Amino acid sequence: MSRTTINDIAALAGVSKGTVSRVLNGHPRVSERSREAVWRAIEQTGYRANVHARSLATGRNNAIALLIAAASDQLFSDPTFAELIEGVRDGLLETDLSLVILMGGSETEDHRTVSYIKAGHVDGLIHLNPFFDDAITAGLPDCALPLVLCGPRPPIPLPRQNWVVTLDDAGGVRQALDHLASRGAHKIAMIGGDPRGVSATVRFQAYRDWLGASFDPDLFEPGDYGAGSGQVALARILDRHPRVDAVFCASDRMAIGALETAYRRGLHVPEDLLVMGFDDHRIAALADPPLSTIRQPIREIGRTAVQTLLAAIAGETPSDKVFPTHLVVRDST
Amino acid sequence: MSRTTINDIAALAGVSKGTVSRVLNGHPRVSERSREAVWRAIEQTGYRANVHARSLATGRNNAIALLIAAASDQLFSDPTFAELIEGVRDGLLETDLSLVILMGGSETEDHRTVSYIKAGHVDGLIHLNPFFDDAITAGLPDCALPLVLCGPRPPIPLPRQNWVVTLDDAGGVRQALDHLASRGAHKIAMIGGDPRGVSATVRFQAYRDWLGASFDPDLFEPGDYGAGSGQVALARILDRHPRVDAVFCASDRMAIGALETAYRRGLHVPEDLLVMGFDDHRIAALADPPLSTIRQPIREIGRTAVQTLLAAIAGETPSDKVFPTHLVVRDST
DNA sequence: CTGAAAGCGCTTACAG
DNA sequence: CTGAAAGCGCTTACAG
Numbered sequence: 073m074s075r076t077t078i079n080d081i082a083a084l085a086g087v088s089k090g091t092v093s094r095v096l097n098g099h100p101r102v103s104e105r106s107r108e109a110v111w112r113a114i115e116q117t118g119y120r121a122n123v124h125a126r127s128l129a130t131g132r133n134n135a136i137a138l139l140i141a142a143a144s145d146q147l148f149s150d151p152t153f154a155e156l157i158e159g160v161r162d163g164l165l166e167t168d169l170s171l172v173i174l175m176g177g178s179e180t181e182d183h184r185t186v187s188y189i190k191a192g193h194v195d196g197l198i199h200l201n202p203f204f205d206d207a208i209t210a211g212l213p214d215c216a217l218p219l220v221l222c223g224p225r226p227p228i229p230l231p232r233q234n235w236v237v238t239l240d241d242a243g244g245v246r247q248a249l250d251h252l253a254s255r256g257a258h259k260i261a262m263i264g265g266d267p268r269g270v271s272a273t274v275r276f277q278a279y280r281d282w283l284g285a286s287f288d289p290d291l292f293e294p295g296d297y298g299a300g301s302g303q304v305a306l307a308r309i310l311d312r313h314p315r316v317d318a319v320f321c322a323s324d325r326m327a328i329g330a331l332e333t334a335y336r337r338g339l340h341v342p343e344d345l346l347v348m349g350f351d352d353h354r355i356a357a358l359a360d361p362p363l364s365t366i367r368q369p370i371r372e373i374g375r376t377a378v379q380t381l382l383a384a385i386a387g388e389t390p391s392d393k394v395f396p397t398h399l400v401v402r403d404s405t
Numbered sequence: 406m407s408r409t410t411i412n413d414i415a416a417l418a419g420v421s422k423g424t425v426s427r428v429l430n431g432h433p434r435v436s437e438r439s440r441e442a443v444w445r446a447i448e449q450t451g452y453r454a455n456v457h458a459r460s461l462a463t464g465r466n467n468a469i470a471l472l473i474a475a476a477s478d479q480l481f482s483d484p485t486f487a488e489l490i491e492g493v494r495d496g497l498l499e500t501d502l503s504l505v506i507l508m509g510g511s512e513t514e515d516h517r518t519v520s521y522i523k524a525g526h527v528d529g530l531i532h533l534n535p536f537f538d539d540a541i542t543a544g545l546p547d548c549a550l551p552l553v554l555c556g557p558r559p560p561i562p563l564p565r566q567n568w569v570v571t572l573d574d575a576g577g578v579r580q581a582l583d584h585l586a587s588r589g590a591h592k593i594a595m596i597g598g599d600p601r602g603v604s605a606t607v608r609f610q611a612y613r614d615w616l617g618a619s620f621d622p623d624l625f626e627p628g629d630y631g632a633g634s635g636q637v638a639l640a641r642i643l644d645r646h647p648r649v650d651a652v653f654c655a656s657d658r659m660a661i662g663a664l665e666t667a668y669r670r671g672l673h674v675p676e677d678l679l680v681m682g683f684d685d686h687r688i689a690a691l692a693d694p695p696l697s698t699i700r701q702p703i704r705e706i707g708r709t710a711v712q713t714l715l716a717a718i719a720g721e722t723p724s725d726k727v728f729p730t731h732l733v734v735r736d737s738t
Numbered sequence: 739c740t741g742a743a744a745g746c747g748c749t750t751a752c753a754g
Numbered sequence: 755c756t757g758a759a760a761g762c763g764c765t766t767a768c769a770g
Contacts, residue, residue, distance in 0.1 A: 075525070077763055088741045093765055101739055120524045124460040125763030128746045133457075165513060170521060173506045180498060188503060191453045192408065300688075355633075410747055421757045426749055434755055458747030461762045 076117045084113035096121060132195055134168060136381060139185065139199040140175045141206040142268075150297055152323070152351050152370055156200060156222060159374020167382065169195075176208045186211035196381045202226050203268045218384035220377045223271045233384060236392045237377040241271050244366040244397035245278035248320050248348050251364070255405050257318035257346050261291040263305040263330065265322040275322050275350075291316065295326045302329025310337060317345060318405075324349035324356040327363050331404070346405045352398075361403035369395050409450045417446035429454060465528055467501060469714060472518065472532040473508045474539040475601075483630055485656070485684050485703055489533060489555060492707020500715065502528075509541045519544035529714045535559050536601045551717035553710045556604045566717060569725045570710040574604050577699040577730035578611035581653050581681050584697070588738050590651035590679050594624040596638040596663060598655045608655050608683075624649065628659045635662025643670060650678060651738075657682035657689040660696050664737070679738045685731075694736035702728050 082089040087106050094102050095110040113119070127133055138160060164171055172194060176182040185208050189197065197219040202209055204226055212219065213229035225236045252260050262279045265272030272294075280287045290312050295301035302321055306329070309316060321327035327349030331341060339345045341361055349356050352367035376393055383390040415422040420439050427435050428443040446452070460466055471493060497504055505527060509515040518541050522530065530552045535542055537559055545552065546562035558569045585593050595612045598605030605627075613620045623645050628634035635654055639662070642649060654660035660682030664674060672678045674694055682689050685700035709726055716723040 075763095079763080089764080090742080090766080091740060094740085097765080103739055106739080122461070122763050123524065123526060124457040124466075125746090126765075127457040128455070128461055128748085129763080129765040131746075161508070161514065165517070170505065170526065172503065175494070181494065184498070191456065193456060193503065408747095412747080422748080423750080423758080424756060427756085430749080436755055439755080455747050458762090459749075461764085462747080462749040464762075 075122070076119045078119075078121070080117065081110060081113045081119050084116065085109040133193060135170045135172055135194045136164075136196045136198065136378075136385075137189060137194040138171055138173045139197055139208050140173065141199070141201050141203045141208060142177045150323075151325075151353050151355070152297075153200070155353075155370045156374045159371035159376075160198060160378055161374075162371065163375040163378025163382075169382075174208075176206060179207070182207035182211070189215065189217070196220070196385045198222065198377050198381055202270050204228065204270060204273070205268060218381060220381045220384070222373055222377050223269070224274050226270045235380050235384065235390060236394070237373055237380055238271070238393075239368040239370075239373060239395045239397055241274040242278035242281075244350065244368065245275050245320070246282055247397060247399045248350065248366050249279065249282045251399055251401065252318040252320060252346055252348060252405065255318070255342075255346055259291070259313065259316050259318070261293070261306075261309045261313065261316045261319040263302055263309075263319060263321040263326050264292060264294045265297050267294050272322060279320070295322070295329075297323040297325060299325045299329035299332070302326030303333045304329070306330040306333040307337075318348070319345065320348045320350075322350050324351045324353045324359075324363060324365055327365070327404075328355060328359050331359060331361075331363075342403065342405050348405055352400050356400070357402065359404070364402045364405040365400050367398040367400050408455075409452045411452075411454070413450065414443060414446045414452050417449065418442040466526060468503045468505055468527045469497075469529045469531065469711075469718075470522060470527040471504055471506045472530055472541050473506065474532070474534050474536045474541060475510045483656075484658070484686050484688070485630075486533070488686075488703045489707045492704035492709075493531060493711055494707075495704065496708040496711025496715075502715075507541075509539060512540070515540035515544070522548065522550070529553070529718045531555065531710050531714055535603050537561065537603060537606070538601060551714060553714045553717070555706055555710050556602070557607045559603045568713050568717065568723060569727070570706055570713050571604070571726075572701040572703075572706060572728045572730055574607040575611035575614075577683065577701065578608050578653070579615055580730060580732045581683065581699050582612065582615045584732055584734065584738065585651040585653060585679055585681060588651070588675075588679055592624070592646065592649050593651040593653060594626070594639075594642045594646065594649045596635055596642075596652060596654040596659050597625060597627045598630050600627050605655060612653070628655070628662075630656040630658060632658045632662035632665070635659030636666045637662070639663040639666040640670075651681070652678065653681045653683075655683050657684045657686045657692075657696060657698055660698070660737075661688060661692050664692060664694075664696075674737050681738055685733050689733070690735065692737070697735045697738040698733050700731040700733050 078089045078092050081092045091106050092110050095107050174185040174188060176185050196217055199221045202221050202223045212231050215231045218233040219231045221236050223238050264276045293305035293309050295305045306319055319330055321330055327347055330347050334341050334345050341347050349363045349365035352365045356363040356365045380390045411422045411425050414425045424439050425443050428440050507518040509518050529550055532554045535554050535556045545564050548564045551566040552564045553568045553570055556571050597609045626638035626642050628638045639652055652663055654663055660680055663680050667674050667678050674680050682696045682698035685698045689696040689698045713723045
């Protein structure tokens with residue numbers, strides 16, 4: 073009843089276990105004859121190599137970790153985030169690496185996560201949502217593992233081996249604002265993301281820079297990327313500035329919340345108010361009215377993050393990747 | 406620069422590596438003197454035991470897998486689900502087990518997940534959302550690992566060692582319906598969950614049974630637990646039965662969608678229509694009007710699932726656990 | 739192309 | 755209480 077090991081296969085195939093190992097690892101110099109015998113034995117027994125023995129012998133874990141700074145409700149309820157994970161899984165599909173998801177948030181969790189990484193369980197790291205102050209990133213600067221960040225590089229100490237795979241946040245914001253301006257908007261408000269997030273801050277700065285001297289802090293309101301926060305944020309902005317003629321939201325879900333507030337206040341979109349989202353998630357096209365937005369190749373970002381990490385683990389020298397965004401015009405503008 | 410091993414610690418502490426190992430594993434018969442010397446050496450060097458070597462020697466993985474049948478947007482956007490994961494992490498906090506999250510959905514992913522499990526990477530399994538037809542469960546009946554299901558036991562072949570840790574779905578439904586009836590409702594509609602899910606089906610059956618002869622299929626509409634689906638579902642029900650006087654939703658988010666539809670159709674809640682949710686998630690109390698609902702101890706379910714699994718792994722014989730639900734009355738009824 | 743052997747870093751009876 | 759030794763299941767130079 074005990075698991076079958078490499079010795080069983082060697083005996084069955086009539087070769088040494090060294091040869092079995094070579095077949096298993098696709099070593100080129102193995103005779104056709106041995107190779108066949110070994111595979112036959114493997115199929116017969118349903119043998120699988122013991123991962124721990126292999127890791128012990130090779131010094132590699134064959135696993136990478138997915139880091140999530142704050143595993144809040146907001147994050148889990150972010151469809152964009154789910155798609156990013158999908159992309160990561162896409163990228164892993166052809167490898168035999170396993171994915172360990174590590175979440176921070178509370179002090180205990182942050183500590184556990186850092187400690188898990190330092191215990192040497194994984195060969196590389198992908199950080200899904202870097203925060204300025206997140207304890208995971210803070211605990212990692214002296215870590216020798218390669219790290220890929222899905223988002224702008226935060227201005228804090230990072231492990232030596234770090235790469236960024238992200239979208240052009242600032243460019244996307246400018247595309248949105250240019251479009252709203254071209255539609256005749258004069259007073260453009262913005263609903264931003266969680267200010268602890270690096271990418272949310274970059275988007276806010278791009279908004280401020282674009283407006284230049286005419287930037288008015290009262291026209292900006294932070295949210296949490298969820299619909300509820302968009303609803304509340306637009307209400308606040310309208311209370312301060314009833315004459316706003318456009319609102320740019322840093323996520324489609326917040327834009328949908330904003331549509332709701334506009335509806336409740338009797339404002340017609342796009343006649344009285346232009347509304348734009350960000351992401352081009354599926355819900356954008358289904359909104360009422362369909363939402364103009366900025367499309368980002370989120371799934372591809374996840375996929376590319378894995379490729380970059382694998383290259384780094386293999387000792388190559390990949391480069392940062394910044395994906396362009398695309399303007400998608402629908403009825404809301 | 407190479408990692409410090411148990412030999413380094415043994416040398417530093419002036420003992421054999423056997424003794425180091427005993428200290429590490431909390432073996433009782435070690436002299437105070439040795440114990441102190443070993444701990445001092447460990448702190449000095451920041452030593453951590455190599456998990457693969459340990460697993461190879463003990464035959465245990467010190468890891469459990471969290472199974473997720475369909476990692477769809479809907480699921481990720483389910484706050485209840487996020488809380489279940491929180492509970493699992495709570496339960497794991499004091500152990501040194503690691504958590505591997507395995508997701509199914511596509512054929513490739515289901516296959517990979519089953520294959521990962523069979524490769525012997527983990528010591529036990531927790532299935533978060535069993536589906537009737539999910540390929541993960543289907544691939545597991547001949548698996549020797551203990552499995553804990555967070556949901557009703559599906560009527561399909563399961564591994565020998567399986568336990569259920571869940572809430573009393575049927576009881577919760579009856580609590581809701583009794584309450585609505587006590588408020589004078591005569592025509593109670595229901596918006597259910599994804600019919601592929603076992604728990605959604607149990608809730609539907611409880612609804613049908615409660616109504617008995619007066620059950621009318623036209624008063625039932627399935628959803629996906631999300632707000633959008635609740636919105637659409639209530640609209641459909643009202644189109645067929647304008648005189649419905651109460652609607653019971655299998656999630657708070659669907660109930661919020663239903664509130665939206667009621668609002669748009671000019672129906673006042675609770676005067677014209679009673680609306681109830683399920684879960685008692687934070688959003689229920691914040692809804693307008695605040696939502697009556699059925700509270701389930703979701704986080705505790707996650708925590709208990711881990712405890713049950715750990716007991717099973719340790720060779721004990723835990724029992725199934727079914728948590729009662731509680732009626733929470735607010736303004737929507 | 740392939741076998742014998744050493745080694746990866748732990749744990750755990752076995753003696754003492 | 756503790757050391758020496760065998761063993762967990764692989765990989766990989768080293769010879770041949």
